[in-house]
Amino acid sequence: MSLKQYVVLVVDDERVVREGCRRILEAEGYRILIAKDGEEAMEIVQSSHVDLVLADLKMPGIGGLELLAWIKSNYPGLPAIIITGHGSRQLESQCEDAGALGLISKPFMAREVVDAVKSAL
Template structure:
């Protein structure tokens, strides 16, 4: 079973994505900010991280940088409201495998996750 870590400071997004991916058969962990995410990653490295950028304490860019320095094989999907070209480029430059903007299609997200995990 594949492990997914979902990191977002928006409770509704956390709940809906946790439900969605559990229903798809994934083992799901959640974190409400980047600091919590980095603690969870130290305890158990996920195969994929779905990551918001704008969060309290530590932002998604820092979490991605941290992940890619220590665990190169972990897939990262940025799921964020930041949609400017330079923000997208920064995310991809840090090693994100995919950059999706909010609002998003859950169907598309599930499909992208499945293709990244296969």
């Protein structure tokens, strides 16, 4: 019997962050889908199986909190983690209130991402 391969959707407008998360999580055995913004992320969630969303807070157009609200409204069982370069206790509280399972501050260490994803799944 094989272990389930979880699918993580990484959403960030910065290519270096998307690719960094991809490398980190693929090395841990996760299948990674990539979106460059919130709108593309919504299309992927609607058309593909996703187990977890890892989304940047500030992106052009639909940002992380708007994406999170949409996920909670349309896919209430889908867990999400927010990534931000502007971390604060107030922001962490705001993200948790919106339904995020965690907040990862940039720059981050690979272990932080892996631990947050494992905890959420």
